[in-house]
Amino acid sequence: MSDRLQIGLLFAFPVLLIAALFALGQTIPVPVLGRSYVITIPLPEAEAQLGLPEIAGPADLTRPLVVIDAGHGGPDPGAIGEDYREKTVVLGLARALRDRLLEEGGIRVAMTRDDDSLVILEERAEIARALGADLFISIHADSAGEDGGVTGASIYTLSETASSEAAARFAQRENDADVVNGVDLSGTDESVNAILVELSQRRTSERSLEFARLIVREGEGVLRFHPQTLRSAALAVLRAPDVPAVLYEAGFISNREEARALASPEGQERFAEVMARAIRIYLARQSNPQ
């Protein structure tokens, strides 16, 4: 073998190795100067399986992305009132919000559904993650059984116990290869994963609550809120550990007057205006932390 060929091979080896790993979709720990570095080649499979929705708005990928999730759909009507069904009312609100955000510009928007189709609950948060959303808003409306007099919107965030459980489960599930909030978990052991995910989840919870409070602040005097406005619960749709998320219960479908107001163009417009303002303030704060 000539010297030149030997030298050539010597240089080609790392390139070939990385190419082979890329082809296999593998992660390797590289020991350099006694520290462990990790090369991760992202795997596109999860996104391919999900069938991600289109993103509307500016083509500039540095623009923030809001994912709007209209609850229920298809064979699942959600709450049923005398004249209205939850799945239809919330889709109307979701579309009004999307249109408002796109009209004002500067924000990218995706909807988990834009028609009367069913999206599996677990997939809704996954869609937000796969798209790299900055904010996830799930829109619902409630029913109050016998008590048709109950009215007003409330905003749910993921409860603390639910969020630590979710963090633990997520760490377990994503143990092989994944990135949460820019932290590569693939080279770390399970207990470290759990801590990293927990930290990420805590930050996400704080941001979710901050956004929920902004909705209340901006909606005061415009929207009708339930006496217990801010709540937390173990909601599957809010379980993404790295996407701030709220579930907005727009009001009560079981209350005839409220259902009609929520389904009207004026009601949709009021909601969209308040929500769009809260979103912009929230995103501005995130990009310029105090």
Ligand SMILES: [Zn+2]
């Ligand atoms: Zn619902």
